[in-house]
Amino acid sequence: MSVWDDVVGQEHVIDTLRAAVAEPRSMTHAWLFTGPPGSGRSNAARAFAAALQCENPDERGCGRCQACTTTLAGTHADVTVVATEQVTIKIDEVRDLIGRAVRKPSTGRWQVIVVEDADRMLERTTNVLLKSIEEPPPQTVWLLCAPSSQDVLPTIRSRCRGVVLRVPPVESVAALLVSRDGAEPEVALEAARAAQSHIGLARRLARDAGARERRDEVLKIPAEVASVGEAVIAAGRLVEVAQAEARSATEERDAEEKGALLRALGAEAGETLPPRLRSQVTELEKDQKRRATRYQRDVLDRAMLDLLSLYRDVLVTQLGAEVELVNTAHGATVRMLAGRSTSVRTIEQMNAISTARERLGTNVSPLLATEAMLVELCP
Incomplete structure (x- = not known):
């Protein structure tokens, strides 16, 4: 078991992040995770955060130590995750993050701030964030997630190291649903295919029969609408x-x-x-x-x-x-x-x-x- 288990079909990304964790002296203090919906941007960012905080010097990102488990559970004192449920991220939320970014880690090795919906920041909100990303404190790491680099301001992406995720193979997503969610292999494969490898949607389809029924109803519409x-x-x-x-x-x-x-x-x-x-x-x-x-x-x-x-x-x-x-x-x-x-x-x-x-x-x-x-x- 390791923190990278849920980062499906992204071996090239895992290699890059593992190398960064292994050599903290060359660590980049701002990262931009991009990739199509369902590629696992947030999973990769959280896994990276856990590996940065990992207490096991022989296997950073072991997935077993307290730092790894609390980070993945969202309870680590030095890992802040912002995932807005609204249309945009408010400027006050970003100001709070900037205040947190200047603090020294209390228990972990880094102060890590994950912004899962960086593309939902308005331009004036992003400008508030710019200074903190440009000159972060030595032990602060920003992890921003967006569908593409074009979804954030050029001033932000030019100061971040880019990590590009790809759509994972259908078979890999299906295997994850079987091993982690206990889905039947046939249901898992159909869900992964219907979701076009979007991990979150595939899980919802595999676990919720009602979601599969609603999807079927939507797909009937083109054949039924004639006027x-x-x-x-x-x-x-x-x-x-x-x-x-x-x-x-x-x-x-x-x-x-x-x-x-x-x-x-x-x-x-x-x-x-x-x-x-x-x-x-x-x-x-x-x-x-x-x-x-x-x-x-x-x-x-x-x-x-x-x-x-x-x-x-x-x-x-x-x-x-x-x-x-x-x-x-x-x-x-x-x-x-x-x-x-x-x-x-x-x-x-x-x-x-x-x-x-x-x-x-x-x-x-x-x-x-x-x-x-x-x-x-x-x-």
């Missing part, structure tokens, strides 16, 4: 499902957070609060609304990615390419869609899905973006 009216109805249904998932995922947590805040303020639920306390509750509710908005958009984005994988299979079939389908269980739908259009039309439909995903990221109404996409998918 503009049907497209508008299907879009409304898709957005309603996303809203329901967001509510079910956040309602209980929102209530617990609000109750905890009221107790901390010495107030009871339903009690009228004085203005000086009401502002804190209002701020919490705004944060919760942002979190729900992001969750809804993430659900819709996953649905669009599933549709994109379906039309990829349609295009592969139309071109007669000898490659394996992503959605093997939906072969009949793929063949039907391939037979009723041309490869040029399929590319147009894939572009429509990609455009809808971009619109979701620019505060366009989710319903309008989804409607426009499904109208383009009509035959």
Whole structure:
């Protein structure tokens, strides 16, 4: 067992990080982990953080010592992980990180700060971070994660050492699901293939039968939508499902957070609060609304990615390419869609899905973006 076990299909990255841990005198104090969604950027950054803190001099990153286990569990005193559940990382959060970065390690070998969603920082927020990354204290290491180097400001990426992850092989992801999550081999392979090697999505599909059913329903839409009216109805249904998932995922947590805040303020639920306390509750509710908005958009984005994988299979079939389908269980739908259009039309439909995903990221109404996409998918 080692901290690198969950860094699947990234041997070249593991070699680079191991070499850095082994030679601390040449250690880079700012790293940028990039790679497509699901490639394991966050896993690699956390594993690197654990190896930096490892107490075993003969095997840095042993995965057994207290430093390794607490880092991977998220409880190490000298490892801070920021993973926002909102649309953007707030500037106050970054200021807190900068304050933490100047401290000396209390128990570990390094003060490590992991920012899992560096691409979600606005430009003014990133500028606040720049000075700390440019001239960090001797024992501070910044680990930033983003889909690509273009998703962070040039001033940031020029001061970081880049680590590029690739999409892991389907077989490697399936093997991980079998060994770590106890999934059945057939289910694991189908989940890894459907998720296109996205480790997080593959795990969700392998462990949650409901998630697999919802995905199947999404992939039925192109075959069932034959007119503009049907497209508008299907879009409304898709957005309603996303809203329901967001509510079910956040309602209980929102209530617990609000109750905890009221107790901390010495107030009871339903009690009228004085203005000086009401502002804190209002701020919490705004944060919760942002979190729900992001969750809804993430659900819709996953649905669009599933549709994109379906039309990829349609295009592969139309071109007669000898490659394996992503959605093997939906072969009949793929063949039907391939037979009723041309490869040029399929590319147009894939572009429509990609455009809808971009619109979701620019505060366009989710319903309008989804409607426009499904109208383009009509035959």
